[in-house]
Amino acid sequence: MTSVIEVRELHDWPTTESEAVSIQERLRSLVRTDEQPAEVRTAAGLDVDYRESSDELVAAVTVLDVATLSLVDSAAVRGRAEFPYVPGLFAFREAPALLKALQELRVVPDVLVCDGHGLAHPRRCGLACHLGVLTDLPSIGVGKTAMGHYEPPAEPRGSWSPVTMDGEEVGRALRTQTGVKPVFVSIGHRYTLDDACDLVLDLAPKYRLPETTRSADHLSRRS
DNA sequence: GCGACAG
DNA sequence: ATCTTGTCGC
Numbered sequence: 305m306t307s308v309i310e311v312r313e314l315h316d317w318p319t320t321e322s323e324a325v326s327i328q329e330r331l332r333s334l335v336r337t338d339e340q341p342a343e344v345r346t347a348a349g350l351d352v353d354y355r356e357s358s359d360e361l362v363a364a365v366t367v368l369d370v371a372t373l374s375l376v377d378s379a380a381v382r383g384r385a386e387f388p389y390v391p392g393l394f395a396f397r398e399a400p401a402l403l404k405a406l407q408e409l410r411v412v413p414d415v416l417v418c419d420g421h422g423l424a425h426p427r428r429c430g431l432a433c434h435l436g437v438l439t440d441l442p443s444i445g446v447g448k449t450a451m452g453h454y455e456p457p458a459e460p461r462g463s464w465s466p467v468t469m470d471g472e473e474v475g476r477a478l479r480t481q482t483g484v485k486p487v488f489v490s491i492g493h494r495y496t497l498d499d500a501c502d503l504v505l506d507l508a509p510k511y512r513l514p515e516t517t518r519s520a521d522h523l524s525r526r527s
Numbered sequence: 528g529c530g531a532c533a534g
Numbered sequence: 535a536t537c538t539t540g541t542c543g544c
Contacts, residue, residue: 352534354535361535389535391532398534420533430533447533488533 307407312438317386324393328429334437335429339494341414341442345369346376347507348413349516350405350435352398353524359385363401364524366516367413370506373515379408380527392426395434402435415495416443417507417516422492424451424467424475436493443492444500446514450477450488459483462505476501480508487512 314331318324346367353362361384367377383401387393398420406416422432422445430451436443450467454477457463461482467475467490475490478501487508489500507514 352535354534358535389534391534394533425533445533449533451533 307409308412309406309409309439309441311403311407312440314438318396321390321393324387324396325427328395328427331434331437332427332429335423335433335492336494337423337491337496339442340496340499341494344414344503345371346411346413347503347516348406348409348416349419349514349518349520350402350416351419351517351520351524352401353521354385361385361398361401362524362527363398363405364520364527365402365405365409366519366523367409367411368507368516368519370503373507373509375519377409377411378519378523379405380523381405381408382527394420395429395431398431399434399438403438406435406439412441414442415503416441416492417503417514418443418445418492419447419517419520421445421447421451421475421488422490424469424488424490426451426469428474430490430492432490432492440493442494444495444503445475445490445492446504446517447488447490448513457486464501478504480505480514481512484512
């Protein structure tokens with residue numbers, strides 16, 4: 305059974321934190337920020353649910369039609385966290401199972417909407433960058449809490465403010481619902497920040513989190 | 528040296 | 535991530 309999504313073998317599995325850091329520095333050099341898909345008709349949501357023992361997990365991917373937010377495809381796989389949770393190395397914990405789930409899809413989504421950050425990361429290589437580079441698919445990160453500094457955006461839906469790290473703009477705090485805490489959007493791979501924010505607003509017409517994330521979260525909990 | 532630090 | 539009550543609103 306061959307996958308429609310090919311996962312590139314760009315690195316060995318790290319044994320230590322310093323090996324993981326080296327891998328991120330190399331993956332970072334492969335991130336493309338100068339491209340944008342001509343047309344984004346479908347978007348994938350990715351999320352992981354942890355079970356007892358905290359290293360048993362279920363990774364879920366859902367693919368939604370952006371115009372209608374209806375479900376086009378989905379996949380869920382059980383797995384095991386292969387790395388401890390270390391801030392900054394989060395991707396090594398969740399990416400393996402998420403990549404397996406992506407390989408079970410029957411359609412190739414136009415963009416991956418990841419539950420975590422992309423360039424808004426100490427080494428500018430968060431989960432969304434890992435998944436984007438390893439699949440070579442466009443990707444963005446949508447985090448629920450900030451990494452970096454920001455001022456709260458204005459109250460109306462659609463308002464945003466820059467998120468900075470080391471004086472550099474790495475993402476945006478985006479208000480998806482008026483009067484509700486913002487989400488934190490950053491680039492993963494082959495996408496622009498302006499378009500990422502437009503996409504997240506399209507995907508979040510009613511709730512704070514995009515429907516991609518919500519549907520993947522629901523699927524992971526039921527699988 | 529200490530705090531902060533996605534999920 | 536997860537542990538947790540009641541409450542408000544559709």
